Amino acid sequence: MNTILVWLIKVLIIYGGLLGTAALMTLAERKVSAWIQHRKGPNRVGPCGILQPLADGVKLFFKEEVLPAGANRLLFRFAPALTALPAMMTVAVIPFGGELELFGITTKLSIADLDIGVLYILAVGGLGIYGIILGGWASNSKYSLLGGLRASAQMVSYELSMILAIVAVIAVTGSLDLREIAQAQAAFTDWNIWRQPLACGLFVVTMFAETNRHPFDFAECEPELVGGFHTEYSSMKFGLYFLGEYSAMVVMACLATTLFLGGWSVPFVPEAHWLLGLAAFMAKTACFLFLYIWVRWTLPRLRFDQLMGLGWKVMLPLALLNLFITGALLSLTGA
Amino acid sequence: MVNILFYICAVAAIASALGVVSARSPINSVLSLLGTFFSLAVIYLLAGFQFMAAIQILVYGGAIMVLFLFVIMLLNLGNPEQVAQADPLFKPGRATGVALAVSGAALLLGLLAAHALPADHLSPVPAGSGRAMIETLADAIFGKYVLPFEVASVMLLAAAVGVLVLAKRERPGLLDTEAEDNR
Numbered sequence: 001m002n003t004i005l006v007w008l009i010k011v012l013i014i015y016g017g018l019l020g021t022a023a024l025m026t027l028a029e030r031k032v033s034a035w036i037q038h039r040k041g042p043n044r045v046g047p048c049g050i051l052q053p054l055a056d057g058v059k060l061f062f063k064e065e066v067l068p069a070g071a072n073r074l075l076f077r078f079a080p081a082l083t084a085l086p087a088m089m090t091v092a093v094i095p096f097g098g099e100l101e102l103f104g105i106t107t108k109l110s111i112a113d114l115d116i117g118v119l120y121i122l123a124v125g126g127l128g129i130y131g132i133i134l135g136g137w138a139s140n141s142k143y144s145l146l147g148g149l150r151a152s153a154q155m156v157s158y159e160l161s162m163i164l165a166i167v168a169v170i171a172v173t174g175s176l177d178l179r180e181i182a183q184a185q186a187a188f189t190d191w192n193i194w195r196q197p198l199a200c201g202l203f204v205v206t207m208f209a210e211t212n213r214h215p216f217d218f219a220e221c222e223p224e225l226v227g228g229f230h231t232e233y234s235s236m237k238f239g240l241y242f243l244g245e246y247s248a249m250v251v252m253a254c255l256a257t258t259l260f261l262g263g264w265s266v267p268f269v270p271e272a273h274w275l276l277g278l279a280a281f282m283a284k285t286a287c288f289l290f291l292y293i294w295v296r297w298t299l300p301r302l303r304f305d306q307l308m309g310l311g312w313k314v315m316l317p318l319a320l321l322n323l324f325i326t327g328a329l330l331s332l333t334g335a
Numbered sequence: 336m337v338n339i340l341f342y343i344c345a346v347a348a349i350a351s352a353l354g355v356v357s358a359r360s361p362i363n364s365v366l367s368l369l370g371t372f373f374s375l376a377v378i379y380l381l382a383g384f385q386f387m388a389a390i391q392i393l394v395y396g397g398a399i400m401v402l403f404l405f406v407i408m409l410l411n412l413g414n415p416e417q418v419a420q421a422d423p424l425f426k427p428g429r430a431t432g433v434a435l436a437v438s439g440a441a442l443l444l445g446l447l448a449a450h451a452l453p454a455d456h457l458s459p460v461p462a463g464s465g466r467a468m469i470e471t472l473a474d475a476i477f478g479k480y481v482l483p484f485e486v487a488s489v490m491l492l493a494a495a496v497g498v499l500v501l502a503k504r505e506r507p508g509l510l511d512t513e514a515e516d517n518r
Binding site: 130149 | 369389392397401
């Protein structure tokens with residue numbers, strides 16, 4: 001009974017946290033863009049505009065829903081959920097902290113500890129692309145179709161480099177379990193960003209491509225494709241796409257924190273209190289989330305051929321090289 | 336509980352596999368194939384092969400099917416029925432194809448039956464590390480079940496050759512469009 005209750009509370013807190021962070025990210029995006037462009041940004045709804053995401057959500061719910069002529073009814077309705085669902089499923093295996101004891105109950109700060117946590121995130125997270133492809137196809141619009149096509153080509157090209165970058169980390173740690181990967185980086189000097197700097201860089205770049213963010217947001221690409229895959233979407237279906245995109249960003253940031261920045265480890269404070277560890281985890285994740293926004297409002301979008309060239313001619317060879325060096329060093333040192 | 340889940344997934348896998356070959360629109364075929372892969376992944380999970388399930392979703396669900404969708408959407412094939420009816424070899428070809436497919440399936444099933452699945456094939460794999468599980472898997476595929484495994488790969492190869500034949504356009508037609516482009 002107690003275990004079920006504890007588990008239920010963890011699920012509620014972690015999913016609530018994910019959705020809350022995703023909603024706040026929409027506000028942060030506008031606030032940071034305003035700051036970068038010397039504007040004020042949303043500041044009318046609530047103190048400092050903090051209630052803006054809520055107002056946006058309510059507005060989306062009351063918008064008219066449009067089903068375009070000639071659209072595939074089933075897939076058109078189903079596609080947004082297909083994007084949002086995998087992003088929310090992946091957060092289940094992220095370890096937010098070590099063991100903690102509260103009210104006499106000892107538990108770990110994650111919903112599930114899988115032996116194959118990394119594979120689970122890659123497998124389930126990769127399914128989010130179906131929502132974009134199928135949504136683009138089902139809309140019966142050439143702009144949407146082109147957006148979906150680009151998304152699929154981009155996804156296949158960059159997922160390979162991402163997996164190879166992660167494989168190098170796995171080789172160093174010797175485990176597919178995210179909790180073990182984080183525990184192996186308990187000391188500040190053991191963080192994978194120092195041991196695998198190239199893999200870290202590759203992961204961060206592919207992270208942008210996998211979540212369809214600037215400068216790789218070719219699925220959307222508003223100057224050429226109107227709105228890309230979501231051109232025909234309105235109301236809360238459009239909202240679901242956004243929720244999915246921002247949730248995927250949050251999960252990717254959490255994954256990057258776990259893989260490269262030592263998860264919940266606090267620099268120079270061994271055996272830190274679990275609250276401090278959780279705060280450290282959130283601060284590191286926030287850095288990656290800020291990077292997402294910072295890059296979006298700094299770099300221009302690539303051209304599509306540049307995107308493919310970068311994926312196949314730069315990222316993939318670098319990832320292979322990194323894996324080769326890692327493997328060679330590991331076998332030479334006999335680790 | 337595990338048994339009920341297994342039968343649900345098995346029926347779903349077979350039903351969506353039938354959907355792959357019977358669906359008119361290629362997109363529906365791809366989605367049915369995706370359904371098959373997911374059902375199989377759940378069956379792997381029920382058998383305790385977490386690794387296999389994750390790889391199944393990652394490789395087939397995440398990469399290969401996305402590529403399929405990409406190609407289908409890019410080619411945007413016309414109505415397959417019309418293309419098929421115009422071909423004089425369509426009807427005899429279909430009959431031969433069905434006969435070959437049925438005999439291939441019979442061969443595969445016969446081989447599997449000859450190897451007699453153990454009675455406890457639904458029980459979880461003996462506990463062990465991920466490495467032990469993968470070794471068990473490799474032993475099963477390349478040791479005991481190597482013959483059914485190879486037959487399945489030959490059938491896949493036959494399907495690939497079939498796709499090549501179907502997708503190959505007539506030379507004159509190709510030249511015509513080229514001439515039109517040059518005009």
